Amino acid sequence: MTERLITHLRHVDLAVPDFDKQLGFYSGTWGLRTEHTDSGLAYLAAEGSPEQYIVRLRQSADKRIDLISFGTATAADVDTLAGQLAADGVQLIGEPDTLQTPGGGYGFRFFDNEGRTVEISSDVEARQHRTIEEGESIPVRLSHVVLNSADPEGTVAFYEKHLAFALSDTLMHPRMGNMMWFMRTNAWHHSMAVARGPHPSLHHASFEMRGIDEYMRGTGRLLRAGVEKIWGPGRHMAGNNTFSYFLDPHGNTVEYTTELEVLDEDTWHPHLYDFTNPEVSDQWGTANAMNEFVAQRSFNDPDKGLFVAPPV
Incomplete structure (x- = not known):
């Protein structure tokens, strides 16, 4: 290992x-x-x-x-x-x-x-930052990034082998097989996840809020601003975190979340969750249904940067 x-x-x-x-x-x-x-x-x-x-x-x-x-x-x-x-x-x-x-x-x-x-x-210099106050509906940190992959098993194996990422949980579908792998680099449930998709692309980037109230205030603020909501608000089972997914102006899915689970890595055993069970997608039952429309929006456009290093 x-x-x-x-x-x-x-x-x-x-x-x-x-x-x-x-x-x-x-x-x-x-x-x-x-x-x-x-x-x-x-x-x-x-x-x-x-x-x-x-x-x-x-x-x-x-x-x-x-x-x-x-x-x-x-x-x-x-x-x-x-x-x-x-x-x-x-x-x-x-x-x-x-x-x-x-x-x-x-x-x-x-x-x-x-x-x-x-x-x-x-050795990147730390930025002067501050404690987010009660009621402030702005991100505290970048929580995780989820990648669409045309070869998710190969991608998961790559990050496990070369960077020692650990598998926390997996989502599966009875007909389609394993569909999403949650991977961690520390005690947070996941810093990255890999989703089965038609092509490599960004599935979503997730931003941690101070707490439930700030997460809900942020969700409402975006709704009032007319930002297109894709899915949520709700609470996932894998990671036990809240979710509200929106589209940025270029069609990338971005998420407000909070309360991502912190694991005891010495005792944790990965689960295999069947996401046809509604509680796996949303324990609260408050989010709109995860349907074909929601899934397709998360596929995103094919990434045009593969094997092309950015100039900066």
Whole structure:
């Protein structure tokens, strides 16, 4: 078993054609703070997070996931992972080096099995942040990222083998088989999940709120603003977290959540949940039904960035 050196999820970077509209949504309606900008680039932080940014937006002709970033504890861990990946034949985009992004640090990038760009980094300067106050309906941190995969079994195996992600739970359907795998890098139930889909793409990015009241206030705030809600509000069984899914201006699904389960990793055993049981999707029974329409919106457009490293 590979030693787990990944400590946490840092940020998700998205490229979009209409940069201004996307930036207005995330920095205004969604509740993130624009911390750094450059020509056609914006780095957005969560007020409650020490991460320099949790979303990066980049102007591009193509809609794509630019990269997903994970942290390690030390530069030595970065070097160890880079060496192990290279030895296993994984394509590195570059050798570990000083990062040229806000907060600096030390890291490298590589392509996963389906061609997504992944960044591993350490020693990024912590951002001055604050405690989110009662009633504030803005994200505290980036909770997790869910990926659509045309080869989900292969993708799960890749992250288990190379980055020591652990399986927390699996969702299955009696006719379609296993459909979603929840994977963790620390005691949070999942930092990433892999969903069976028609093509590689972003399924959704999820943002943690302070608590139930702030989560519901945020859900209501987006509804009043006319943002299209896909699914929710409700509470999943896997992870025991709340959910409200919306579409950003480019059709990416984004989620407000809270109370994601923290596991005792020494005693945890993964469950296999049948999501035809309504309580598996939503324990509360308050969300709209998970139907074909909802599922298709989460498929997203095919990612145009596979095996193409972002320019920044």
